[in-house]
Amino acid sequence: MKNIFKITYLTILLLATTYQVKAEEKVELLKTDWSFKGLFGKFDRGSLQRGYQVYTEVCASCHSMKYLSYRNLSEKGGPEFSIEQAKAIAASFEITDGPNNDGEMFQRPGKLSDRFVKPYENVKEAQAANGGAYPPDMSVLAKARSGGVDYIYSVLLGYEDPPSGIILDDGVYYNKYMYGNNIKMSQPLYDGSVEYSDGTVATEEQMAKDVATFLMWTAEPHLEARHKMGFKAILYLIILTILVYFSMRKIWSRIESKV
Amino acid sequence: MSNHEYVPKSKFGKWFNDRLPLLTLGNHLADYPTPKNLNYWWTFGGILTFCLITQIVTGLTLAMHYIAHADLAFESVEHIMRDVNYGWLIRYIHSNGASMFFLAVYIHIFRSLFYGSYKSPREIIWIIGIMIYLLMMAAAFMGYVLPWGQMSFWGATVITNLFSAIPFVGEGIVQWLWGGYSVDNPTLTRFFTLHYLIPFLILGLVVLHIWALHVPGNNNPVGIDIKKPSKDTVPFHPYIVIKDGFALLMFMIVFAFFVFYSPNILGHADNYIEANPMVTPAHIVPEWYLLPFYAILRSIPDKLMGVVAMLSAILILAALPWLDTSKIRSAVFRPLYKQFYWILVADVIILGYVGAMPAEGLYLLVARVATAYYFIHFLIILPVLGFKEKTMPLPLSITEPVLESSLGSSTIKKESLN
Numbered sequence: 263m264k265n266i267f268k269i270t271y272l273t274i275l276l277l278a279t280t281y282q283v284k285a286e287e288k289v290e291l292l293k294t295d296w297s298f299k300g301l302f303g304k305f306d307r308g309s310l311q312r313g314y315q316v317y318t319e320v321c322a323s324c325h326s327m328k329y330l331s332y333r334n335l336s337e338k339g340g341p342e343f344s345i346e347q348a349k350a351i352a353a354s355f356e357i358t359d360g361p362n363n364d365g366e367m368f369q370r371p372g373k374l375s376d377r378f379v380k381p382y383e384n385v386k387e388a389q390a391a392n393g394g395a396y397p398p399d400m401s402v403l404a405k406a407r408s409g410g411v412d413y414i415y416s417v418l419l420g421y422e423d424p425p426s427g428i429i430l431d432d433g434v435y436y437n438k439y440m441y442g443n444n445i446k447m448s449q450p451l452y453d454g455s456v457e458y459s460d461g462t463v464a465t466e467e468q469m470a471k472d473v474a475t476f477l478m479w480t481a482e483p484h485l486e487a488r489h490k491m492g493f494k495a496i497l498y499l500i501i502l503t504i505l506v507y508f509s510m511r512k513i514w515s516r517i518e519s520k521v
Numbered sequence: 522m523s524n525h526e527y528v529p530k531s532k533f534g535k536w537f538n539d540r541l542p543l544l545t546l547g548n549h550l551a552d553y554p555t556p557k558n559l560n561y562w563w564t565f566g567g568i569l570t571f572c573l574i575t576q577i578v579t580g581l582t583l584a585m586h587y588i589a590h591a592d593l594a595f596e597s598v599e600h601i602m603r604d605v606n607y608g609w610l611i612r613y614i615h616s617n618g619a620s621m622f623f624l625a626v627y628i629h630i631f632r633s634l635f636y637g638s639y640k641s642p643r644e645i646i647w648i649i650g651i652m653i654y655l656l657m658m659a660a661a662f663m664g665y666v667l668p669w670g671q672m673s674f675w676g677a678t679v680i681t682n683l684f685s686a687i688p689f690v691g692e693g694i695v696q697w698l699w700g701g702y703s704v705d706n707p708t709l710t711r712f713f714t715l716h717y718l719i720p721f722l723i724l725g726l727v728v729l730h731i732w733a734l735h736v737p738g739n740n741n742p743v744g745i746d747i748k749k750p751s752k753d754t755v756p757f758h759p760y761i762v763i764k765d766g767f768a769l770l771m772f773m774i775v776f777a778f779f780v781f782y783s784p785n786i787l788g789h790a791d792n793y794i795e796a797n798p799m800v801t802p803a804h805i806v807p808e809w810y811l812l813p814f815y816a817i818l819r820s821i822p823d824k825l826m827g828v829v830a831m832l833s834a835i836l837i838l839a840a841l842p843w844l845d846t847s848k849i850r851s852a853v854f855r856p857l858y859k860q861f862y863w864i865l866v867a868d869v870i871i872l873g874y875v876g877a878m879p880a881e882g883l884y885l886l887v888a889r890v891a892t893a894y895y896f897i898h899f900l901i902i903l904p905v906l907g908f909k910e911k912t913m914p915l916p917l918s919i920t921e922p923v924l925e926s927s928l929g930s931s932t933i934k935k936e937s938l939n
Contacts, residue, residue: 301782329599398794402599405785406793441803481793484602484609491610492781499777503770510763517755519557 291409291439292416294471298478301493304486305479310341312458313476316469319456321400324392324447326380329401330480333374339486340479348374355379393433395446404474404481411474413439418470421449549735554754555761556741558919562632563739564768565625571769572622573727577720579615587667589713591706594669595795613784619661620787621776623810626654630838635862637850638740644842646733651839653726658811658835660719663712665808670792675805677704677712683818686825703798743919744851753919804879812876813869817895819880820888830892837899844899846907854913858906865898 297306314335317327332352335343343351352372357379360367372379381397382388389396398406407413416439424436430444437445451469458464479485514520527548529535538544586605588597601608630650633639639647662680666673681698685691700707738749747753755761779787787809791802807815817834821827837844852859872891878884 329596329603334603402793406790408790410790488609488613488781488784492777495781496774496777499770499774503767503774506763506767506770510767513759513763517557517760519755 289439291412292419293412294415294467296411296475296478298475298485298489301489303489305339305475307342308460308462309472309475310479311343312460312462312469313472313474313479314341315458316451316456316473317400317476320450320469321473322378322381324381324388324397325400326382326388326397327378327400327480328380329399330378331374332372332376332378334483336374337483340483341476345374352376393446397447400477400480402481404477406481411478414477415470415474417445418451418474419466551756551758552750553735553757554738554750555757556739556747556753556919557755557760558741558743558753559739559761559764560742561764561768562628562635563741564765565629565632567765568625568769568772569622569629570727571772572618572625573720573723576615576618576622577724579611579618580717580720582611583615584717587713589667589710591669591709591796594667594709598668610780613780617776617779617784617787619664620808620810621772621779622657623661625772626657627810630654631866634841634865635852635859636740636742637744637845637847637852639842640845640848640850641842642737643734643740646730647842648839649726649730649733651835653723653730654838655835656719656723656726660716660723661808661810663716663719665792666709666712667716668792669709669796671794671796671800671802672789672792672805674704674796674798675802676807677708679805680807681708683824683828683831686828688825740850741919742851742853743916744849744854745915745919747919806877809873809877812874813872814876816872816876816888817892819876820885820892830896834892834895837896841899841903845903847910847912848907849912849915854915855906855910856913857910861898861902861906865895868894868898 297304297309317325332348332355335341335351336345336348352374355372355376356369357372357376358367359370362368382391385396404411404414409416417437420437420439422436422438424430428436430436433446435445435448436443451466451473453465455469456464462468482488527545529538529544534544583601586597586601586608588594598612601612603609605611633647633650662676666677681695681704684698685695687694696702698708699705700711738747741747750756789806806812814831814834818827818831821830847855847858849855852862868891871887872895875884875888875891880888
């Protein structure tokens with residue numbers, strides 16, 4: 263058994279170093295309590311729905327979400343809007359479809375199977391409209407930045423006046439947490455930017471947290487299923503390991519040797 | 522191997538076995554006499570077989586949904602993550618499986634280094650193992666390119682560019698590898714093809730690795746030759762099967778923690794950004810398991826010499842059976858070698874750490890010292906140590922471990938058998 267402890271020890275050591283290597287990269291990010299962290303972590307439905315509202319009303323005017331479809335909004339483990347709500351959300355967008363039998367493109371209301379409508383036709387158009395900066399697609403953004411949701415949350419709340427001596431170009435803003443401190447997105451969230459239908463007070467922190475939660479879900483839509491299955495799988499493995507351990511002891515007891 | 526000739530019990534079995542002796546092979550594998558003093562460091566061979574099979578099975582499934590095209594690869598991976606049933610599970614097992622595979626192979630290699638398993642008569646097993654390791658690195662590197670994220674693209678660019686260091690023909694070779702003038706769609710499709718092929722080459726080499734192992738039989742922690750079969754051995758089945766199974770389950774628990782609770786911790790965030798030839802990431806770093814070699818590469822100021830040093834660092838291992846001049850296998854009886862062994866372990870970990878850091882200032886200095894030490898260990902310390910070291914007396918058999926006696930006579934201590 264002594265060796266097993268050694269093995270475990272080494273594994274933990276490896277894990278610890280990995281975490282350390284990751285942690286050393288940036289300035290201390292703002293922390294908040296995420297409901298989806300931990301062994302049993304789940305999304306807060308209300309937060310996801312509010313986050314979707316912040317996304318559509320604020321972010322979506324510049325940021326696309328190309329890997330998501332309206333059907334995802336009603337799927338299990340997500341914001342879990344009812345099918346009717348999701349259909350109504352989809353229908354509130356105009357989709358260009360076609361060509362029809364006359365060879366013409368036409369407009370129709372969105373359906374559940376449609377991908378989220380993009381704010382710009384292409385990258386060039388997006389850049390032209392945003393002073394040369396391309397607002398990144400938000401589908402996997404929460405996984406595409408080191409620091410993940412903490413980073414997104416921090417950047418949203420990290421706007422401040424530049425320290426004296428730093429002169430910023432037009433259309434460039436100072437952000438404490440942004441890599442290089444320069445960001446081309448103006449501060450997107452102010453207290454009361456949106457009006458939550460569930461009565462939650464739309465403070466800056468609240469909106470940042472909600473939209474970051476929403477982005478975590480869009481990046482990792484099966485997170486809840488993963489946590490749930492992980493617990494079961496690991497429990498199963500632990501029980502099986504214990505059974506196999508005793509079987510092993512029994513088998514090896516036939517001979518004069520230690521396992 | 523059992524002394525008696527194996528005869529299948531059933532009539533059909535005998536008929537079949539006379540034509541293709543699969544049952545004899547099965548019987549050989551089950552009866553294979555294994556030293557009974559093997560510790561848990563010996564269970565990683567079985568664990569590695571599991572890793573290979575897992576990678577092949579999950580990889581086949583992913584290949585059914587993945588599209589090897591520069592414009593579609595990233596999206597098809599997202600399709601796997603979102604819309605394919607349990608696609609997220611299969612992909613996370615595959616991507617973390619690569620890390621687990623390397624974790625296990627490094628333990629396996631360092632076990633071999635500690636107990637001198639590479640020494641006569643096991644040189645061929647060792648060399649086949651090094652070939653497997655090289656192919657693993659190639660497969661892992663090309664696999665990392667397939668999602669076509671930023672690290673995929675720029676990692677591929679950096680690594681393929683290494684070949685341009687070759688005098689005269691370098692540029693030509695690089696363009697030949699790329700199938701164009703930069704890393705692009707032709708590079709992706711060929712990497713996919715090779716990534717699909719290599720695991721089966723590895724599988725073939727694993728068969729040879731095990732075949733070569735079954736000729737002399739396993740080394741053991743004491744490192745002395747043992748009679749097979751004898752009271753020093755146990756049949757592979759059930760003794761080693763259950764022990765390997767137990768160790769594998771422990772390993773799977775660690776594996777599962779990664780897959781279910783931190784599936785992206787070993788990857789790089791930039792690889793969730795679609796490849797963009799116009800934007801270079803701030804730091805281009807390979808996956809953790811390649812970092813020690815990356816550190817060696819960067820510690821040499823000259824590009825060509827850097828590549829030569831990196832390749833030598835791996836290939837030097839193949840010469841290890843002849844560089845280590847000591848006749849004693851196990852480090853247990855080599856007090857000096859044991860200390861140098863642990864220094865080497867630390868050296869490789871340090872190389873891995875500085876490999877992840879920017880190549881400047883103190884990091885670069887440390888990388889250079891650690892690189893120099895790596896080669897000194899194999900080229901100077903090991904050959905000299907074989908002649909100079911005063912080793913401890915070996916026991917006569919593994920059931921009679923040597924005790925405090927400094928006269929070389931072994932004493933039997935009954936308690937130690939239990």
